[in-house]
Amino acid sequence: MCISARCAARSMCHTSRSASRQCAARGTSSSATMAKRVPVRWRLTLWYGGLLALALVGVCGTLYFSLRHELYQALDDGLGREAALVLASVTVDQGQPSLDISAISNPREGEQFLRLTDMSGQPVADTGASLTSDVIASDGLNLALRGVGNLQWVAIDGEQLRVLSEPVRVDGHVIGAIQVGAFGTHISETLELLKLLLVVVVPLALVLASGGGLWIAGRALAPVDRLTRLAAAIAQHGEQNLSRRLTTMMPDDEIGRLARTFNAMLGRLDDAFQQQRRFTADAAHEMRTPLALLQSQLEVAIVQERDPTEDQIVFETLADDLGRLTRITSALLALARGDAGELTITRESIDLAELVELVASQYDARAEEEGVAVVAATSPLTIVGDEDLLIQLLVNLIENSLRYTPAGKQITVGCRPIAQGAQLWVADEGRGIAAEHLPHLFERFYRVADSRGRSRASGGEHAGAGLGLSICQLIVTAHGGTIEVASTLDLGTTVTVTLPANTPGPDSRFPIPIGIGNRESS
Template sequence: MNVASRIPIRWRLTLWYAGLLAMVIVLFSLTLYVGLRQILYSMLDESLHQQAALVASTIQVVNGVPDLPGSNARDFTTGEHFVRLTDLSGRTVDGASSVHGRLPVDQAGLSQALSGRFSMRWVSTDGEQMRVLSEPVVSGGQIVGALQVGTSGTEVVETLQFTVLLLAIAGSLILLAASLGGLWIAGRVLQPVDRITGLAAEIEETDLSRRINLNLPDDQIGRLARTFNGMLDRIEGAFRRQHQFTADASHELRTPLTLMQNQIELALRQPRDPEEDRAVLEALAGDLDRLTRLANALLLLARGDDHAIRLHHEAVDLPVVLGLIAEQYGPVAAEAGVTFRLDTEPAMPRADQDRVIQVLVNLVDNALRHSPAGTEIVLGCRTDDAWASFWVIDQGAGIAPEHLPHLGERFYRIEQDRDRARGGIGLGLSICKMIIAAYGGTMAITSSPGTGTSVVVRLPALTAPSEGLAPERKKASAPSATLASTGLQTPARRN
């Protein structure tokens, strides 16, 4: 872990903000300084140009030597400007001798002027900065001397130095004030995060009902709090389902185990005739069958949770499968006074035939369990666009609306359906939902008291024979053979 990661986020935000602001202040100060210096230098140079033009207009050349009238020279050398006029040899003309002591000799500028070039240079003398203009004096097309005009630049230099000092002080104060303000704002903005962190640290596994109620606006922090609350809802629901699942599974396992133990102890305590022993063994076989079905169902659901179920894709002929289901369950239905009615159209989903039969067996078993004598169960299928649908519709007592959202939850059973003698373990619809979802399908259950129940399953339809399926479609196997491999209850085992 580096040092930066140990710094609190409010300080990191403040440092980033202060760093960016410092860069802005420095760039602004540099721009202001360069612009001000350019303006002051331009004003200074412009005054020198004007003074040089004024002096040049009064220069007189006598015998090839430039000269200034004495009265004019004194006028030029008073005030802010200083003037020097030299001949071609660089000697100061006598007419400007009164300023010789005030104007420092700019030898480089003088040499350039005598060679015909113009120059504007800074010259330092006795701790004073002077701006000196040097230009040639031309007469008759010939260079006869040089003119130097200078003025003090101390005021300009001091102005620039004061500007730098002012910018440094003002920038530092602004940066300090902005940093403190940014630190305070960051603390206020992140305060809800600290409260969320504190509340999250207080939430324990034994109490997942607490939520973050800070009345936050609809911003990033508010959405974070709502997302966190949503996550807590899901975690609480998962823990509740896990607890309920464990309790229900333990209860489901304990009941047949207790019955088996009681029957074995009773058989061992007193001698029995063969018929009684046979009855005990049949009861034990029934309890073992229930335990086996429960174990297989739990194993299948666990594999589904881990996405470890092997999915086979093949063409499933739904009319054929529904016909086999009706034929297999015919004797059981006839014994209960229930009839099957087939309402099939060509439909062929892309799925595993054994898994489809497994879903249908669960649905038909539920329908038979809740269908009174003299009613019928409709088994149907059809193709609708890209979906192959099949359904199981009964005319039973129906289901109250408050139970519909919970159908498919593991071990969820309606109170009147808790008769274990009828064979239900509360996992059939959970297995159906898992299998259907694994193939990208949906299952819809509609029901109301007194009108029966309708379960419609939709699976992706087989759209073309080139979807990677085997050339020969597998022949539909009997439901009992399919259930034998899964351990689920077959009609012959129903009591």
């Protein structure tokens, strides 16, 4: 029975301790939650009010004690000057000190005390007849008669009297003592009044300053409130509110920079959503056409009987459509990998001049067939980069130029060393591109067929999907370079690529900066 009782008691004790710990944890969690729920403006005001209270207490304390010291020091200095005047007026008659009180300049009756005593402590002359003999027989007087000057506080009828006692000497011998005193009532009253003022003014100033601080904090954080409401509206209604902005004019401070950064972020998000919509719609449109052609050709092939020659033509058409689908899919996959930062760059030493000449020579037969000359203009040059990606870059640029250069014209592919590393260009003599299209050439699926004025069928064998320049920009950016397009109507177009001599970093996946999706191929 005893063992069972002990076990039960231990179990109850353990349960009690567990409950206490849980209560403490809940209390801590509740305090933290309450602290988090306090608005920032109130927290700022509390911090500001607390620091201001500490500062005011420190300043007022310093003021009070400094003034107290100065007032009492002034009282002591005045007593010292009065004592010096009295000592100069003391005369000696038969070894006894004497003093003509009337010769002293007008001591203030009732406020000042003056007394001259002999060696026995008996008064010889005084102005304080109302003072008791306890003052005369005080420790200060005894010290003065022993030759030691001193200052003391003496209580007289509930008031404090400051008394300076000094020995009277003749030929180095003490023959008496003087006592000069003054009441410190006016000092006490001044200090009490100051304390009263501080007790009233400091809390009032603290309340007013805290209220002003709360108002200022509210004004300063008003843009943050608007930003929060705007973010909440966007979170509730999604991309429908991405076009909204914080339009209030703001100073160039932390809050203003935060608001402008938030507006810029909204702009980027809005652009990204718009681009995503366009990209999805354009991709669906580009793939729908060849898929529809495939479907119609297959349906016709199923229901109609044709000779082998016609079937061969159908199969060739189907192969072309499948090839176009494959190219579009590959381009989309490459762009998706680039946007995800998964484009792999292999760093190797490349003879860029040899590479340019090799790629240009691959187009000799096709260029001759289409009546266009592809010419290489190179200077000896070696860079570090990914050879396969640079070949794809050249192929895309030359394909673009071939697509839009009429017969009898020339395409020049060249490279040369520059201070930044290497410059690569592809220049054609086509009809050029209108200036309003140039900023959009790197947008995905963007095509300017009207301005390019293709001499061959726009929807023919080599028609593009509008992704080539986007992929070119992806490759150039991954190599740490830049790509630019310059064009003049009726004169031609030049695409210039600037590459560093060494591609940054080891063989790795290169993240493509956010925003590359905003510039897509033409």
